[in-house]
Amino acid sequence: MYNLPTNTKKWQFDIFLKKIFKKKTDAPFAQLLINVHPLPLFHVKSPIFLFYSASVRQGIVDSVKRALGDQKVKSVVICGQNGVFCGGADIREFGRQMSGPPLVPMIHDIEAANKPVVAAIEGSALGGGLELALGCHYRISHSKAKLGLPEVTLGLLPAAGGTQRLPRLIGVPAALNLITTGRHVTAAEALQLGILDHVTEHNTVDVAVKFALSVTGESLDGRRISSFSCAPLSDLDSLFEEAMLKVRGAARGAIAPVACVQAVRAAATLPYAQGMEREKELMATLFHSGQARALQYFFFAQRAVGRWSTPSGARWDTSQPRPVRKAAVIGLGTMGRGITVALAQAGLSVVAVETHAKQLMEAKKAVPSMLKRGAVRGGTTIEPDSITYSETVQAVADVDLVIEAVFEDMALKEKVFQQLSIVCKPDTLLCTNTSSLDVDHLASQTRHPELVVGMHFFAPAHVMKLLEVVYGRRSSPAAVATAMQLGKKMGKVSVAVGNCRGFAGNRMLKRYLEQAFFLLEEGATPELVDRALEEFGFPMGVFRMSDLSGLDVGWRVRKADGLADTSLTGTSARVRQGCRYSPLGDLLCEHGRFGQKTGRGWYQYDKPGGRVAKSDPWLHNFLDEYRARHGLVPRCIDQQEVLERCLFVLINEGFQILEEGIAAGPEDIDAIYVFGYGWPRHRGGPMFYADMVGLERVVERLERYHQAHPNVPYLQPSGLLRRLVANGSPPIHKWRNVIKNRNSQL
Numbered sequence: 001m002y003n004l005p006t007n008t009k010k011w012q013f014d015i016f017l018k019k020i021f022k023k024k025t026d027a028p029f030a031q032l033l034i035n036v037h038p039l040p041l042f043h044v045k046s047p048i049f050l051f052y053s054a055s056v057r058q059g060i061v062d063s064v065k066r067a068l069g070d071q072k073v074k075s076v077v078i079c080g081q082n083g084v085f086c087g088g089a090d091i092r093e094f095g096r097q098m099s100g101p102p103l104v105p106m107i108h109d110i111e112a113a114n115k116p117v118v119a120a121i122e123g124s125a126l127g128g129g130l131e132l133a134l135g136c137h138y139r140i141s142h143s144k145a146k147l148g149l150p151e152v153t154l155g156l157l158p159a160a161g162g163t164q165r166l167p168r169l170i171g172v173p174a175a176l177n178l179i180t181t182g183r184h185v186t187a188a189e190a191l192q193l194g195i196l197d198h199v200t201e202h203n204t205v206d207v208a209v210k211f212a213l214s215v216t217g218e219s220l221d222g223r224r225i226s227s228f229s230c231a232p233l234s235d236l237d238s239l240f241e242e243a244m245l246k247v248r249g250a251a252r253g254a255i256a257p258v259a260c261v262q263a264v265r266a267a268a269t270l271p272y273a274q275g276m277e278r279e280k281e282l283m284a285t286l287f288h289s290g291q292a293r294a295l296q297y298f299f300f301a302q303r304a305v306g307r308w309s310t311p312s313g314a315r316w317d318t319s320q321p322r323p324v325r326k327a328a329v330i331g332l333g334t335m336g337r338g339i340t341v342a343l344a345q346a347g348l349s350v351v352a353v354e355t356h357a358k359q360l361m362e363a364k365k366a367v368p369s370m371l372k373r374g375a376v377r378g379g380t381t382i383e384p385d386s387i388t389y390s391e392t393v394q395a396v397a398d399v400d401l402v403i404e405a406v407f408e409d410m411a412l413k414e415k416v417f418q419q420l421s422i423v424c425k426p427d428t429l430l431c432t433n434t435s436s437l438d439v440d441h442l443a444s445q446t447r448h449p450e451l452v453v454g455m456h457f458f459a460p461a462h463v464m465k466l467l468e469v470v471y472g473r474r475s476s477p478a479a480v481a482t483a484m485q486l487g488k489k490m491g492k493v494s495v496a497v498g499n500c501r502g503f504a505g506n507r508m509l510k511r512y513l514e515q516a517f518f519l520l521e522e523g524a525t526p527e528l529v530d531r532a533l534e535e536f537g538f539p540m541g542v543f544r545m546s547d548l549s550g551l552d553v554g555w556r557v558r559k560a561d562g563l564a565d566t567s568l569t570g571t572s573a574r575v576r577q578g579c580r581y582s583p584l585g586d587l588l589c590e591h592g593r594f595g596q597k598t599g600r601g602w603y604q605y606d607k608p609g610g611r612v613a614k615s616d617p618w619l620h621n622f623l624d625e626y627r628a629r630h631g632l633v634p635r636c637i638d639q640q641e642v643l644e645r646c647l648f649v650l651i652n653e654g655f656q657i658l659e660e661g662i663a664a665g666p667e668d669i670d671a672i673y674v675f676g677y678g679w680p681r682h683r684g685g686p687m688f689y690a691d692m693v694g695l696e697r698v699v700e701r702l703e704r705y706h707q708a709h710p711n712v713p714y715l716q717p718s719g720l721l722r723r724l725v726a727n728g729s730p731p732i733h734k735w736r737n738v739i740k741n742r743n744s745q746l
């Protein structure tokens, strides 16, 4: 038995792994020692996630060297610890100075070995983990393992030979697909693609050991992937042109997918050694890029939102969720149908209630076909009778949780909550899918306000990943924990937020929309504003998005708030409660232009329901007349102003939300914006973007715009933003300390 290499500090492993597995396993790490089986087999254990930590790489290099140098060792098996082969590099190391042996020569040495090296894959072989396996001569995997090269999702490319070996092994088209999407594949698919040599249901290491012994002494000439040529293709140029077009279309400005295509092209057209040089060159452009930083930040941000807390002290690790087996949805409009589908897909039994007979009949047809489409897409099966339909609220008497999704009208919702409070079991959780109404007020309509929370889904509810879980003043920790867990079960990213008008997402969006309207008044066009936002990376600019969601939705809310009065004249036409207001959206609705559904909105469409937005001369005339009527002289507005005005106000509101404790940390806001509002992931989210731009600059620009528009109070930098700047603009992961210090002084 060889001992742990002397330069490896075992306690470092202990600390790291305990952190990763704090909830999963207490397995001791004594076994982290490199085990050598009684010869002739050498058995290298690599610990999960630590592959790239310098000491682990050193450990593997040393052990492999010993195994290859020991004449009595005839074959080598590389496996992972605790049933996981290797999840790839430790992403946290990327931001730091990299030390220890580099990966490329390490894998090269394994591949060049004159003894068979077999990868025994369990759990995951991802990123550098799969690249290590591709350097081995054989790959044997457990049937439950997942494999992939997810580097592109971290703003990188597989730079340890992954872009050069995979196309040589499985062909260019399949490799392009895996490398540019970063998707994980099952062992079955990996076997079919040719990544694996064998898949087993049994103990993978035992199978690999047996296999390694059986191939001892056989020639390895045909087993070194770097010596393969890519399978020839008839029209390589058009294949890569198409791939590039596809990737550029989907990437919305992300550079890593483009570099991935270029690297695979090198594999298809250059000898291996030159291909490796190209891979290295391309990686060098990505490795320190802002996009890689943003995507790696977002990897951890997504996970951080699961560790939620509320100002009252409820927390993810101390609040016990309740089991939810049967749920109900009240109201089967578009949102209610989507929620019903998402609940059924999560394996719950659902009671779907709609009091309007016609709407119920339509839902009974629509929901099963949505489920069927989902099952086809996801390759799953759905229990058809997991949903029962009813025309009466009495049908929800025995459910564990109800989600109300009726029309966005407080009086109607009040009535529903009063009824639910009578009909349901006393411990049933009552949730509202309101997008902006007061959750505390709805809770006050019930006998158990502690069991009321908001579950704000985003349309289409069975597709969109985001769920805002809104805790009210009296929501119990168990109620919040249950909604958070149910969201996760439904495949959502659940983010806990406090109760305020519009919660986190829509409250920020309101500022963004208002600025877009003001820009039109000042001389911009919907096309100019949308182009700037789309070039920034949003899938749709603000006006195209408004046309898609329907302009009447916001109009109804503004009318209810007493804002949408277009009979006002003179200066008061553009002022409400002392602040600047633009009635442009209201005027458009008065013309019956509700967006795509009416075939007219900020753009024109070929028919009601049409999807292709075309510039509309009517709209441009309407804007000219409007400006003339109000004495507004149009000026030239550039893309930078559009971005600063629209994005910096949204960000400023985000700081205000953090200041008020509506969101616990910047990661929550960033997850909300990436998953719910199309913020480009490679820009990390609005709060990360502010950090990248520089907080001082954000303050300076906001102040400047506020001077130009003093009747827009929210252009003034928020107190938290100013305090962060006063504290020397700490990096985003330290903002929570500044927020905490402030709150502890209150």
Ligand SMILES: CCCCCC/C=C/CC(=O)SCCNC(=O)CCNC(=O)[C@H](O)C(C)(C)COP(=O)(O)OP(=O)(O)OC[C@H]1O[C@@H](n2cnc3c(N)ncnc32)[C@H](O)[C@@H]1OP(=O)(O)O
Pocket (backbone or CB within 6 Å): 019, 020, 049, 087, 088, 089, 090, 091, 092, 103, 124, 126, 127, 128, 129, 150, 151, 154, 156, 158, 159, 160, 283, 287, 300, 303, 304
């Ligand atoms: C100049 C040349 C240099 C060469 C550059 C070398 C490049 C190498 C390429 C790579 O290998 S990049 C990394 C590729 N690997 C991944 O992207 C895997 C990411 N992880 C996952 O997909 C999942 O975590 C998992 C492995 C499938 C496990 O999923 P599970 O749901 O079971 O657990 P999680 O909740 O996701 O994670 C648990 C815990 O672990 C942290 N973590 C996961 N992966 C990593 C990692 N690669 N590095 C650091 N930390 C990782 C995760 O953040 C969780 O911890 P937290 O405290 O709860 O956040």
